[in-house]
Amino acid sequence: xxxxxxxxxxxxVALAYAIVEAGIPAIGALLKPGTWPVVPAHLARIYLxxxxxxxxxxxxxxxxLWGRVRGELRYFFGADEVxxxxxxxxxxxxxxxxxxxxDAVRPRLETPPELRAIHPAPPAxxxxxxxxxxxxxxxxxxxxxxxKFADHVKAGAELYFKNCFFCHGDKLDGKGHYAxxxxxxxxxxxxxxxxxxxRESYLFWRIATGGPGxxxxxxxxxxxxxxxxxxxxxxxxxxxxxFLYDFTGQxxxxxxx
Amino acid sequence: xxxxxxxxLLVLVLxxxxxxxxxxxxxxxxxxxxxxxxxxxxxxHPGAPKLTPPDYPRYGGLNSRVVVWVAAQLxxxxxxxxxxxxxxxxAIEFIGWRNRDPRYxxxxxxxxxxxxxxxxxxxxxxxxxxxxLVALYxxxxxxxxxIFGPVMLLYALLFLAETACLYAYYYGWDAMQGRRKPGHxxxxxxxxxxxxxxxxLSNSWATFMMAPSGxxxxxxxxxxxxxxxxxxxxxxxxxxxxxxxxxxxxxxxGAYAAYRFIAARTPGEKAHYDxxxxxxxxxxxxxxxxxxxxxxxxxxxxxxxxxxxxxxLMGGVFAWLFIIQAVLIGTIFLAxxxxxxxxxxxLDGTSRTAYLVKYIAGVLVICFLVWFTPHTLVMTARxxxxxxxxxxxxxxxxxxxxxxxxxxxxxxLATFLTYQxxxxxxxxxxxxxxARATRLQVAFYIAAVANxxxxxxxxxxxPANVRIGLSVPQVATTLLVIVVCVVVDEAIAxxxxxxxxxxxxxxxxxxxxxxxxxxxxFTWLMGLMGYIRSSIRQHWHVYTVMRDxxxxxxxxxxxxxxxxxxxxxxxxLLLILFVFWLSGLGRGQAVASxxxxxxxxx
Numbered sequence: 001x002x003x004x005x006x007x008x009x010x011x012x013v014a015l016a017y018a019i020v021e022a023g024i025p026a027i028g029a030l031l032k033p034g035t036w037p038v039v040p041a042h043l044a045r046i047y048l049x050x051x052x053x054x055x056x057x058x059x060x061x062x063x064x065l066w067g068r069v070r071g072e073l074r075y076f077f078g079a080d081e082v083x084x085x086x087x088x089x090x091x092x093x094x095x096x097x098x099x100x101x102x103d104a105v106r107p108r109l110e111t112p113p114e115l116r117a118i119h120p121a122p123p124a125x126x127x128x129x130x131x132x133x134x135x136x137x138x139x140x141x142x143x144x145x146x147x148k149f150a151d152h153v154k155a156g157a158e159l160y161f162k163n164c165f166f167c168h169g170d171k172l173d174g175k176g177h178y179a180x181x182x183x184x185x186x187x188x189x190x191x192x193x194x195x196x197x198x199r200e201s202y203l204f205w206r207i208a209t210g211g212p213g214x215x216x217x218x219x220x221x222x223x224x225x226x227x228x229x230x231x232x233x234x235x236x237x238x239x240x241x242x243f244l245y246d247f248t249g250q251x252x253x254x255x256x257x
Numbered sequence: 258x259x260x261x262x263x264x265x266l267l268v269l270v271l272x273x274x275x276x277x278x279x280x281x282x283x284x285x286x287x288x289x290x291x292x293x294x295x296x297x298x299x300x301x302h303p304g305a306p307k308l309t310p311p312d313y314p315r316y317g318g319l320n321s322r323v324v325v326w327v328a329a330q331l332x333x334x335x336x337x338x339x340x341x342x343x344x345x346x347x348a349i350e351f352i353g354w355r356n357r358d359p360r361y362x363x364x365x366x367x368x369x370x371x372x373x374x375x376x377x378x379x380x381x382x383x384x385x386x387x388x389x390l391v392a393l394y395x396x397x398x399x400x401x402x403x404i405f406g407p408v409m410l411l412y413a414l415l416f417l418a419e420t421a422c423l424y425a426y427y428y429g430w431d432a433m434q435g436r437r438k439p440g441h442x443x444x445x446x447x448x449x450x451x452x453x454x455x456x457x458l459s460n461s462w463a464t465f466m467m468a469p470s471g472x473x474x475x476x477x478x479x480x481x482x483x484x485x486x487x488x489x490x491x492x493x494x495x496x497x498x499x500x501x502x503x504x505x506x507x508x509x510x511g512a513y514a515a516y517r518f519i520a521a522r523t524p525g526e527k528a529h530y531d532x533x534x535x536x537x538x539x540x541x542x543x544x545x546x547x548x549x550x551x552x553x554x555x556x557x558x559x560x561x562x563x564x565x566x567x568x569x570l571m572g573g574v575f576a577w578l579f580i581i582q583a584v585l586i587g588t589i590f591l592a593x594x595x596x597x598x599x600x601x602x603x604l605d606g607t608s609r610t611a612y613l614v615k616y617i618a619g620v621l622v623i624c625f626l627v628w629f630t631p632h633t634l635v636m637t638a639r640x641x642x643x644x645x646x647x648x649x650x651x652x653x654x655x656x657x658x659x660x661x662x663x664x665x666x667x668x669x670l671a672t673f674l675t676y677q678x679x680x681x682x683x684x685x686x687x688x689x690x691x692a693r694a695t696r697l698q699v700a701f702y703i704a705a706v707a708n709x710x711x712x713x714x715x716x717x718x719x720p721a722n723v724r725i726g727l728s729v730p731q732v733a734t735t736l737l738v739i740v741v742c743v744v745v746d747e748a749i750a751x752x753x754x755x756x757x758x759x760x761x762x763x764x765x766x767x768x769x770x771x772x773x774x775x776x777x778x779f780t781w782l783m784g785l786m787g788y789i790r791s792s793i794r795q796h797w798h799v800y801t802v803m804r805d806x807x808x809x810x811x812x813x814x815x816x817x818x819x820x821x822x823x824x825x826x827x828x829x830l831l832l833i834l835f836v837f838w839l840s841g842l843g844r845g846q847a848v849a850s851x852x853x854x855x856x857x858x859x
């Protein structure tokens with residue numbers, strides 16, 4: 001049987017729907033076993049909206065194709081011999097519309113989505129114990145002396161496994177022992193989306209001031225990240241930063257001169 | 258009307274630069290108790306005043322920020338349009354003159370006519386903006402004039418020159434034909450030079466507010482105006498706006514052509530406006546293609562100027578507006594492509610390459626989806642649980658710059674391919690080298706896409722600063738393909754027979770709505786991005802130097818901001834409709850002898 005022209009766009013969109021709702025999560029499950037990484041509903045809606053639009057535009061762009069689709073639609077909505085099917089289709093569409101409307105307004109217990117910025121803007125400067133740090137010029141002072149680099153990284157590693165690995169994990173992948181208890185979860189330093197795209201000065205600020213040091217704008221942050229300047233010295237913080245980059249093989253973002 | 262607005266502008270600027278000290282008196286009086294720095298004493302320039310709410314006059318229930326915002330936005334819409342149009346009008350006029358084709362000349366004339374109508378509104382809205390600034394933000398205005406006084410004066414003078422040039426250019430059009438044409442073209446060149454100078458000057462104070470230069474940390478001006486003008490963001494903004502203005506001008510006159518096309522009664526008129534719409538769409542697309550790169554450059558400069566500002570822009574609350582931006586840019590690409598696809602109807606018979614359109618559509622979809630996928634996903638708690646964290650294994654990598662750059666480059670190539678197919682459909686290769694050249698082009702496309710994708714993937718394995726650098730070879734690849742294809746196509750077209758006539762006017766009405774969509778999406782996008790650009794200053798009038806001391810020194814909610822942007826967009830579109838209507842009124846010389854079936858001259 002030849003599929004009518006007017007049906008084909010619908011089939012294409014249905015296929016796209018299946019890929020977005022099941023295909024992508026399936027690939028995700030392969031990459032990250034034990035999870036079912038759905039496409040967030042907000043995004044899925046935009047995806048499908050655009051796919052449907054392109055399909056529609058493609059159909060409408062060609063005069064012949066468009067004429068045929070219109071002819072079929074006219075037949076479907078006009079001819080007597082398809083009256084029953086037509087009534088059923090219209091009923092099904094109306095019911096589906098009703099369900100979508102109901103689903104959108106029915107009371108639920110789920111918390112609404114969070115508009116959480118992972119990397120909030122740092123302040124221009126901050127101070128610890130009277131010493132001010134200007135984030136726009138701050139650099140890791142330990143990188144200057146290459147001969148001591150290995151020692152600093154080693155010291156950083158020790159600090160990391162004494163202080164950070166409970167949360168950030170022994171592989172620095174954010175899967176420490178406590179990780180599942182926290183929301184937001186501890187950062188995964190191996191992910192290209194975290195320390196790899198930040199400057200060292202940013203890390204310094206985040207580690208030194210922790211969750212409570214996050215800017216007021218995005219409150220409540222609920223971040224469990226401790227305020228490390230209370231436990232570590234300035235040099236120790238720079239050492240642990242060296243370790244984070246060295247171990248993950250990432251490089252910090254630098255200012256172009 | 259215009260003269261009045263210009264006079265008003267001039268008087269205000271003079272008043273402000275002369276009386277700036279007087280206006281600023283109260284806040285600087287409050288500062289007198291502070292110690293005067295050495296620099297301050299030496300140059301005689303006060304630092305940035307520290308304003309408090311009483312320093313901001315309030316009028317009734319008016320929200321000062323919204324008033325200035327809307328006035329500035331409207332002025333920018335009109336200014337962008339009025340500065341963008343003459344650039345391609347001159348190019349079209351030049352082509353018509355070189356090819357001795359009066360149709361180009363007529364089209365160019367009609368384009369500039371629309372921009373004439375908008376010119377008075379540009380001046381008026383500019384006057385309103387300056388007035389609003391002086392009345393509502395006297396402290397800021399006085400501080401800026403204290404530094405930019407000479408620049409503003411030059412600006413006002415150039416505005417007069419712009420008016421003179423535009424009037425001479427427009428009204429001298431018919432008189433300066435034939436032997437006098439070169440003179441007219443020179444006049445157009447002058448108009449564009451003055452217009453560009455105007456834009457560049459007004460950009461200087463906008464970028465100064467974002468990234469002040471030429472002043473010290475307390476805002477004390479060292480006296481070097483050039484240092485204040487040429488700040489770190491000045492050049493990127495100049496380039497970005499220059500390109501965007503052309504694209505915007507093209508989009509708006511495209512809407513005009515669509516409007517006339519739908520209203521046209523005779524085939525001649527239809528053909529004329531179809532051709533006009535096609536040209537305008539082409540202008541908009543060509544100027545649009547390099548825009549994403551100009552945007553990336555500017556973002557990079559912002560990040561380099563201030564990490565805080567960069568992160569506010571890309572990572573914070575504004576990140577959500579970038580999703581809207583992505584949707585609008587997607588709309589623009591789609592509308593432009595749809596219009597090109599519909600354009601195949603102008604050719605005789607079915608084009609041999611029409612079947613490729615569905616693959617192009619498929620590639621566009623995939624690229625859009627990558628382009629939309631935000632860095633930070635908005636998720637409900639249940640979705641986060643299903644993911645086992647905030648990081649999505651499939652979509653996460655797509656949120657990064659490498660993926661976006663790749664997508665946008667491929668999207669641009671696909672759009673260009675559509676355009677190329679349309680042009681190539683008109684000729685038949687007659688010699689064997691042409692077939693070989695075509696095969697070479699295909700190979701070139703494949704190699705280019707492979708290279709772009711490879712660079713994109715490679716980007717995940719290198720540090721962030723190297724990754725950003727990779728966008729350069731990606732763009733270079735795209736541009737190289739475009740240039741090579743244009744050259745080869747030109748060679749083939751000039752040496753082969755034309756098998757198809759273009760039937761201008763044989764275009765479905767629904768394609769015209771694509772042109773409207775283009776204009777609306779462009780306007781909206783400009784408003785939105787303009788808001789973001791100026792809002793990343795946060796609670797500063799002049800970033801890190803002069804605090805916003807008013808009650809409005811907070812970042813508005815996304816909903817409020819988008820409403821204001823949308824309202825400005827709507828007002829502008831209504832005004833521009835009025836301009837369209839006006840331009841149609843005096844249309845005595847109807848386009849009777851339009852090119853119904855013309856040889857291919859897109």
